[in-house]
Amino acid sequence: MKIGGWHSRLYGACDPGLLALGAVLLICSPILPGLLRLAVLPALLLSPGYALMRLLGRDVEWRSAGIAVPVSIMLVILCSLALYVSSVRLDRLSLGPVLGAVTALFLAGSYSRQMRFSRSENPRRRAAVHASGHADDGVDVRERATSR
Amino acid sequence: MSGSRANLIAAALILAGAALVVWAYSIAPTSRIESYDPIFWAGMVLVYLTVTWRALSGRHVPLWLAFLGLFAVLPKFWMSPNGPIYFDETAHFALLREVISTGHLFQSTPLLPIGKFYPGMESVAAAIHWLTGLSPWESALVLVAVAHCLLPVQVYYIARALPVRERWAVVAAVVYAANPSFMYEDVQFAYETVAILLMFTIVRIYTEALAAERSGGRTWRASLSTTLLIALMCVACVVTHHLTSLTGIGLLLVSAVTIGPMSGLLDRKGGARRLFVRYTPPLMLAGCFTLWVVFVAPGTWPYLFPHVSQPVQQVLKLVGIGHGTSNPLRTLFGHSVAPEYERIAAIAAPVLISLALLFAGLRWLRRHRSQTVFLWSFALAAVYLVTLPLTLLGGGAAGAHRTWASTFLGVGVLPAAVATLFALDKRKPWLRHTAVTVGVASLVVLLVGNVTAGMPVDYRFPGPYQFGSDTLSVTPETLRLDGWVRTHLGTASGVVTDRYTALSLTAHAAAITPLQVPGLPIAAIWYNRRPPEPSLMFGLQRQGDDYLAVDLRDGLHHPTESPLFVPGEPYQVREKDMTRLARWPWLHLLYASPNYRLYKIDFNRYYLWYPFHAEDE
Numbered sequence: 001m002k003i004g005g006w007h008s009r010l011y012g013a014c015d016p017g018l019l020a021l022g023a024v025l026l027i028c029s030p031i032l033p034g035l036l037r038l039a040v041l042p043a044l045l046l047s048p049g050y051a052l053m054r055l056l057g058r059d060v061e062w063r064s065a066g067i068a069v070p071v072s073i074m075l076v077i078l079c080s081l082a083l084y085v086s087s088v089r090l091d092r093l094s095l096g097p098v099l100g101a102v103t104a105l106f107l108a109g110s111y112s113r114q115m116r117f118s119r120s121e122n123p124r125r126r127a128a129v130h131a132s133g134h135a136d137d138g139v140d141v142r143e144r145a146t147s148r
Numbered sequence: 149m150s151g152s153r154a155n156l157i158a159a160a161l162i163l164a165g166a167a168l169v170v171w172a173y174s175i176a177p178t179s180r181i182e183s184y185d186p187i188f189w190a191g192m193v194l195v196y197l198t199v200t201w202r203a204l205s206g207r208h209v210p211l212w213l214a215f216l217g218l219f220a221v222l223p224k225f226w227m228s229p230n231g232p233i234y235f236d237e238t239a240h241f242a243l244l245r246e247v248i249s250t251g252h253l254f255q256s257t258p259l260l261p262i263g264k265f266y267p268g269m270e271s272v273a274a275a276i277h278w279l280t281g282l283s284p285w286e287s288a289l290v291l292v293a294v295a296h297c298l299l300p301v302q303v304y305y306i307a308r309a310l311p312v313r314e315r316w317a318v319v320a321a322v323v324y325a326a327n328p329s330f331m332y333e334d335v336q337f338a339y340e341t342v343a344i345l346l347m348f349t350i351v352r353i354y355t356e357a358l359a360a361e362r363s364g365g366r367t368w369r370a371s372l373s374t375t376l377l378i379a380l381m382c383v384a385c386v387v388t389h390h391l392t393s394l395t396g397i398g399l400l401l402v403s404a405v406t407i408g409p410m411s412g413l414l415d416r417k418g419g420a421r422r423l424f425v426r427y428t429p430p431l432m433l434a435g436c437f438t439l440w441v442v443f444v445a446p447g448t449w450p451y452l453f454p455h456v457s458q459p460v461q462q463v464l465k466l467v468g469i470g471h472g473t474s475n476p477l478r479t480l481f482g483h484s485v486a487p488e489y490e491r492i493a494a495i496a497a498p499v500l501i502s503l504a505l506l507f508a509g510l511r512w513l514r515r516h517r518s519q520t521v522f523l524w525s526f527a528l529a530a531v532y533l534v535t536l537p538l539t540l541l542g543g544g545a546a547g548a549h550r551t552w553a554s555t556f557l558g559v560g561v562l563p564a565a566v567a568t569l570f571a572l573d574k575r576k577p578w579l580r581h582t583a584v585t586v587g588v589a590s591l592v593v594l595l596v597g598n599v600t601a602g603m604p605v606d607y608r609f610p611g612p613y614q615f616g617s618d619t620l621s622v623t624p625e626t627l628r629l630d631g632w633v634r635t636h637l638g639t640a641s642g643v644v645t646d647r648y649t650a651l652s653l654t655a656h657a658a659a660i661t662p663l664q665v666p667g668l669p670i671a672a673i674w675y676n677r678r679p680p681e682p683s684l685m686f687g688l689q690r691q692g693d694d695y696l697a698v699d700l701r702d703g704l705h706h707p708t709e710s711p712l713f714v715p716g717e718p719y720q721v722r723e724k725d726m727t728r729l730a731r732w733p734w735l736h737l738l739y740a741s742p743n744y745r746l747y748k749i750d751f752n753r754y755y756l757w758y759p760f761h762a763e764d765e
Contacts, residue, residue, distance in 0.1 A: 073272050
C-alpha cells in the first residue's frame with residue numbers, strides 16, 4: 001500500500017478503528033445535533049457492511065466498497081424487518097442504536113475470530129521462522145488473515 | 149500524457165458535458181425537442197466517452213465507473229429535483245411517507261397495492277431520513293444515487309470474474325450503462341432501483357466464488373461464509389422487489405449452467421463443495437422468493453401473472469389460435485414525438501446487438517467451442533433479443549421492459565466476446581483502429597437508441613402541458629389545487645379522482661387517491677350514464693374517501709399514454725357527464741379553478757337521494 005497516497009486514505013474507510021467509530025455514530029445518532037447527523041450517512045452505508053465482511057473473513061479493502069454498501073443496505077432492511085416483527089416502532093431512537101449494536105457485535109466477532117486465527121497460526125509461524133531463519137517477508141499474519 | 153493532466157482534461161470535459169445537459173433541461177420547457185435534444189445527447193455522449201477513456205487508462209477504474217453511474221442520475225434529477233414525478237416513484241414516495249409517519253413497515257398506497265409487501269427500499273430510505281436528518285425526498289435521492297453509482301461497478305467485477313480482461317470488463321460496464329433502463333428507469337425512487345443493486349451484488353459474489361473455485365485454494369469455511377452472505381442478500385432482494393428476484397433467479401441459473409469450471413450439467417467431477425457453491429445460491433433465492441410469496445405476499449402471483457398470460461394470449465391470437473377482438477399489436481413509436489435520428493438509433497441498436505451476437509456465436513461454434521467464458525453472455529443477450537418483439541404486444545411491453553436491466557449484462561460482455569474470439573488485439577493497426585471507431589459509434593447508437601426505446605419523450609424532458617401525461621399534466625393550477633387540499637383537508641385525506649390528478653395529489657398533497665380495482669369501480673362516476681350505485685358509494689365511505697376531484701379536461705381530451713382509470717374504458721368522458729356533478733345535491737363544491745372542481749361527498753344525503761334518481765341520465 002502506498003503510504004500517504006489516496007489509496008491509503010480510502011483504505012481508511014474499512015479501518016477497524018473507523019468501523020468502531022461508525023458503530024458509535026450509529027448508536028449516538030439520536031442525540032447528535034443538526035448537521036452533525038450528516039456524519040452518520042457514511043457510517044450507515046459503510047460500517048455495518050464492512051463489519052460483517054470482516055466477520056466473514058472477506059476482503060475489507062476499499063475496492064470492496066462495492067459489496068460493503070449493498071451489504072449495509074441489506075442489514076438495514078433486515079434490522080428494520082426484525083424490529084417490525086418485534087413490534088418495535090421504527091424511528092431514529094430504535095434503528096440507529098440497533099444498527100450500531102449489530103456493527104459493534106460484528107466487529108467484536110471479527111476480532112475474536114482474528115485472535116483465534118492468530119493463536120492457531122502462531123506456533124506454526126514460529127516453527128516456520130525457526131526453520132527458515134527469517135520472518136515471512138515482514139507480512140503481518142493478522143493483517144493477512146483479515147484481508148483474506 | 150501524464151495521469152494527472154489527463155484527469156484534469158477529463159474533469160473539464162465532464163463539466164462541459166454536464167453543462168450541456170443542464171442547458172438542454174433549462175430550455176426544454178419552452179422549446180421544440182429538435183432544439184434541445186441534440187444538446188442533451190452531445191453532453192451525455194461527451195461524458196460517456198470521457199469516462200470510458202479514463203477508465204480504459206487502467207487507473208481507478210471502479211471510481212470512474214461509479215462516477216458514470218452517478219452522472220447518469222443527472223437527467224432524472226433535473227426532471228424533478230424537488231419531488232417524485234413518475235407513477236411508480238410517486239407511489240413509492242407515498243409508501244415512504246407512510247412508513248416514516250407510522251414507524252411501521254408494510255404500509256399501503258392505492259396507487260401500487262403490491263408495494264405494501266415489498267418494503268425493502270422504503271426501510272432504507274426511512275433509515276437514512278431518521279439517522280441523518282435529511283428530508284424524505286433528499287433521503288430517497290441519496291439512496292438512488294448510491295445504488296445507481298454502484299451498478300456499473302458491479303457489472304465490471306462480474307465481467308472480471310467470468311473472466312474477462314480488464315479493459316473489456318470496463319467496456320462491459322460502459323455498454324451496460326447504455327441499457328434502456330439505466331438513465332431514466334433505474335434512477336427512479338422505485339423498488340427496482342435498489343433491488344437491482346442487491347441482485348447484481350449477489351451475482352458478483354456468486355461469480356467471484358465460482359472464479360475462486362476455478363483457481364483452487366478454496367476451503368469449505370470460505371464457501372460457507374460466501375453462501376451465508378449470499379443467503380442474507382437474497383432475503384433483502386426478495387423483500388425489496390418481486391420481479392428483480394425472479395430475474396435474479398434466472399440470472400443465477402444461467403450462470404450456474406454456463407460459467408466454468410463445469411463437468412457436465414451437474415458438475416459431478418467438481419466435488420461436493422463446487423456443486424454446493426454452484427447450485428446453492430439460485431436455490432436459495434428461489435426458496436426465499438417462494439416462501440415470501442406464499443406466506444407474506446400472496447398477491448404477487450395475481451399481480452405478475454397477467455404480464456405473462458396476456459402476451460401469451462396475444463401471441464396465440466396473432467397465430468390464429470386465441471380469441472379476442474381487439475388488435476393486440478402496438479405501433480412502433482405510435483404517439484412518440486422523438487426526433488427521426490432517435491428512432492433510427494432505436495431500431496439500429498438491437499440490430500447491432502443481433503449482429504454482434506451472430507458473429508461471435510458463429511465464431512465460437514466453429515473455432516472456440518471449448519471456451520465457455522462467453523456462453524453466459526450469449527445466453528443473456530439472446531434472452532434480451534427474444535424479449536424485444538414482446539414490446540410490440542400491448543400486454544407484453546411492461547414485462548419485457550423490466551427484464552432488460554438484467555439481461556443487458558450479457559449484452560455488455562458481447563464486445564469482449566467479439567474482440568476475443570476474433571483476436572482483434574493481434575490484428576493489424578488499421579483494423580484495430582477501425583474496430584475502435586466502430587465500437588465508439590456503436591456505443592453512441594446503443595445509448596441514444598436504447599434510451600429512446602426505453603422511455604417516452606415526456607418521461608425524459610419537461611415541456612408544455614400535455615393531457616394524459618404522468619409528467620406533463622402538472623401545471624401551476626394543479627399545484628394550487630394540491631396546496632389547497634394539503635392546507636385545508638390535511639394529509640392522508642381520501643380523494644377520488646382520475647389517474648393524473650391522483651398522481652399530483654399524492655405527490656404534492658400527500659392525499660390518498662383510490663384507483664379503480666375490482667369491487668371499487670370509481671370510473672363509473674365519470675363514464676356511466678346513470679348516477680353511481682350505492683355499492684360503490686358504500687365502498688368509498690368505508691375507505692374514508694370523502695372527496696371527489698375532477699379535471700374538466702377529462703371531457704375534452706382522450707389520454708394517449710395510459711387510461712384515465714382502467715384499460716378498455718370508453719374513448720372519452722362525455723362532457724355532460726362532467727357538468728352533471730354540479731347538479732348532484734350530495735356533492736358540495738369546496739374548491740373551483742378554471743379546470744378543477746373539488747367536492748365533499750355527503751354520503752347520507754346520497755343514500756336519501758339515490759332511490760329517486762337511480763334512473764336519471
